[in-house]
Amino acid sequence: MDFQIKLQVLADAAKYDASCSSSGSDKRDSKDGRGVGSTEGMGICHSYAPDGRCISLLKILLTNYCMYDCLYCVNRVSSNVQRARFSVEEVVKLTLDFYKRNYIEGLFLSSGIIRSADYTMEQVVRVAKVLREEHDFRGYIHLKTIPDASEELLAEAGRYADRLSINIELPTEQGLTDLAPEKDARAIRRSMGRLRWRIDESRESRANPTTRKPLRFAPGGQSTQMIVGADATNDQAILATSANLYGNYRLRRVYYSAFSPIPDASKALPLKPPPLVREHRLYQADWLMRFYGFSADEIVDPKGGMLDLDMDPKLAWALRHRERFPVDLNKAPREMLLRVPGLGSKAVDRILSTRRVRALRSDDLARLHVPLKKILPFITLPGHSPGATLDAASLAAQLRTPPVQPDLFG
Ligand code: SF4
Structure with a gap:
């Protein structure tokens, strides 16, 4: 041949x-x-x-x-x-x-x-x-x-x-x-x-x-x-x-x-x-297990046993556990900061290093380059409290973002 x-x-x-x-x-x-x-x-x-x-x-x-x-x-x-x-x-x-x-x-x-x-x-x-x-x-x-x-x-x-x-x-x-x-x-x-x-x-x-x-x-x-x-x-x-x-x-x-x-x-x-997005959600969930301290049995909603295709698994977990939020960015331990939707491990490390010298303020968030719309409902810090907006159904409606083309390595 x-x-x-x-x-x-x-x-x-x-x-x-x-x-x-x-x-x-x-x-x-x-x-x-x-x-x-x-x-x-x-x-x-x-x-x-x-x-x-x-x-x-x-x-x-x-x-x-x-x-x-x-x-x-x-x-x-x-x-x-x-x-x-x-x-x-x-x-x-x-x-x-x-x-x-x-x-x-x-x-x-x-x-x-x-x-x-x-x-x-x-x-x-x-x-x-x-x-x-x-x-x-x-x-x-x-x-x-x-x-x-x-x-x-x-x-x-x-x-x-x-x-x-x-x-x-x-x-x-x-x-x-x-x-x-x-x-x-x-x-x-x-x-x-x-x-x-x-x-x-x-x-x-x-x-x-x-x-x-x-x-x-x-x-x-x-x-x-x-x-x-x-x-x-x-x-x-x-x-x-x-x-x-x-x-x-x-x-x-x-x-x-x-x-x-x-x-x-x-x-x-x-x-x-x-759907290809299922593969993408599994990669995100896998990442949560390896780097964010999540265990396999808490990531997926036990009701259906499937990951939500319309939102990332960390956000889905946070919406199922509203009682754990909002977290105080100036006091929460690293493990809990890692569970805040939209906060990646690098941003968490920067928060912790800033906290060592002074308290974080609202204007620090802009410097973290994090998605504010996603994070704000889940945190408190001087000058910001999400108050009554922390409602799972309305938050889910606001934050659902079905990815058109998943970026599997992002
Ligand atoms: S998956 Fe099975 S059939 Fe395919 S190459 Fe491997 S051993 Fe062979």
Whole structure:
């Protein structure tokens, strides 16, 4: 098959995987070759680090053949799509060519499962090994790992990759049984546990000043992807699964990928994708769990188990807990300030540092660059008290802002 066609097929097949952000990795190349070049072209995806850094990755599959038959996947064995396969040498050459031209800063490599989990994983690892050992490649490498592959291969993958990911695929074990019967939820968790153990071991060795040769293992940690809307799992259950993954396996990120209908889909799947804004609300809720001290079970309204699509989850929580507001900006503890709708963690830190020297006044709010319309009903400070305007129904009507085009990384 013509190389260009292979590239088209395998880059297109990779677009369904959302789990590729390169945040949190040590940069291997701090001296040269790190400018971002052309951002056009197939197979190049953009990922955003939490610090806002935009990076480009060549995002491809080694092959879109797969012996498994996960119903939601366009690459499943029963799918009627054009198939292609790269050799290890082809992926290596492509990566180096793109990197040298500054098209990319790294590689995200995944694969359908061919012959066996171990055989496929060996091929994926070999790409990274050849890049690192034979070509001294300093760019970023994110490898998708196959949960059924041997522990030795997972260990080898972590030596060459900056980040590893294992897709949990569906939020519940039942969902996996129904839609991906060949996948084993216990094997996925077992492999995540093994990665966590090795990542922790490597961090400890790097943090120990007496270690002569620190262990290197996926310094960017591990991540996963969950498909949203392929089954009936509600947002509450999805967030509970995420909390469990963050807590038990110390994942760096859980990515939420709205299910997209595929050709010749099984009748077990919905005909339409979920609204994209649902994915956006899940990312916001995920952020609240990781950085704002919210627990999974308080973010979603237990009545329906779903996040409100018309307002962000922090505002929805505040409206359900009017008794906790208004908070006094000059007295409230950090944990409570973080719960004020519209106040981000940076604004909270600035409030706290100002409070150390003097009391905050109303005119300080303008300098915080925060959305006043959203914040004012929830706070008091000298010269401002929301008084009777703190009524949940009227506030909800005023503050509902259905996003037209969600900014998933904002
Ligand atoms: S194992 Fe992966 S590539 Fe294969 S059908 Fe399932 S989701 Fe698709």
